[in-house]
Amino acid sequence: LAKTTQPISMDSYEGQEVNITCSHNxxxxxxxxxxxxxxxxxxxxxxxxGYKTKVTNxxxxxxxxxxxxxxxxxxxxxSLSDTAVYYCLVGExxxxxxxxxxGTGTRLTVIP
Amino acid sequence: DTGVSQDPRHKITKRGQNVTFxxxxxxxxxxxxxxxxxxxxxxxxxxxxxxxxxxxxSRLLSDRFSAERPKGSFSTLEIQRTEQGDSAMYxxxxxxxxxxxxxxGPGTRLTVT
Numbered sequence: 001l002a003k004t005t006q007p008i009s010m011d012s013y014e015g016q017e018v019n020i021t022c023s024h025n026x027x028x029x030x031x032x033x034x035x036x037x038x039x040x041x042x043x044x045x046x047x048x049x050g051y052k053t054k055v056t057n058x059x060x061x062x063x064x065x066x067x068x069x070x071x072x073x074x075x076x077x078x079s080l081s082d083t084a085v086y087y088c089l090v091g092e093x094x095x096x097x098x099x100x101x102x103g104t105g106t107r108l109t110v111i112p
Numbered sequence: 113d114t115g116v117s118q119d120p121r122h123k124i125t126k127r128g129q130n131v132t133f134x135x136x137x138x139x140x141x142x143x144x145x146x147x148x149x150x151x152x153x154x155x156x157x158x159x160x161x162x163x164x165x166x167x168x169x170s171r172l173l174s175d176r177f178s179a180e181r182p183k184g185s186f187s188t189l190e191i192q193r194t195e196q197g198d199s200a201m202y203x204x205x206x207x208x209x210x211x212x213x214x215x216x217g218p219g220t221r222l223t224v225t
Contacts, residue, residue, distance in 0.1 A: 032212050034212065034213060034214075036214075036216075041218075041221075042218060043116075043203050043216030043217050043218055043219050044155065044214075044216050045216065046214065046215065049212060049213050085154075087155075100145075100157045101154075101157075102154030102155045102156070103154050104152065104153055104154055105154050
């Protein structure tokens, strides 16, 4: 089971870059790394996904070192609306859904 | 908006009653997942469908829980003989056949009194 470990909480000032690191020492060869954002009373929302090296989209970047035992979600210039819980998810294949593990996530609070 | 929808959004039931929730995934998505989420925790995987086939169930899932996805479209999750410990948010998600990201619905909040 590819469990993940993240910081429980982080605070950041508006306009700063935020980096959230996730450890996944038991990641399997076929596992992707996916990050989700969740606001209170809503379902999680997909942010970004990667397998190795670096992935960037319009909202975030994902850095994955060569050994893939960790990953870092980078949010550029956060705003108050980025206050949410961020989950790192590792593992999913057509027959590997039982490996899906969200953990407790990282509660990011953006301060004005 | 053609996202994932769930019904009802809230359900209050008495212990011992049966409840059923419905999920309508994004129409072209073949994969459908059910999760349970309690306060302060991340979503916990319950079960997964590819089209109409239920391919996996959580090893921790009680036999009071059953899910169906007839014709590979909408899905239902039934909980029989509800217990207070079943109180949680029940989330449904779908994903496209070849993609790996999941799109979540708003959830059904169940309260068992």
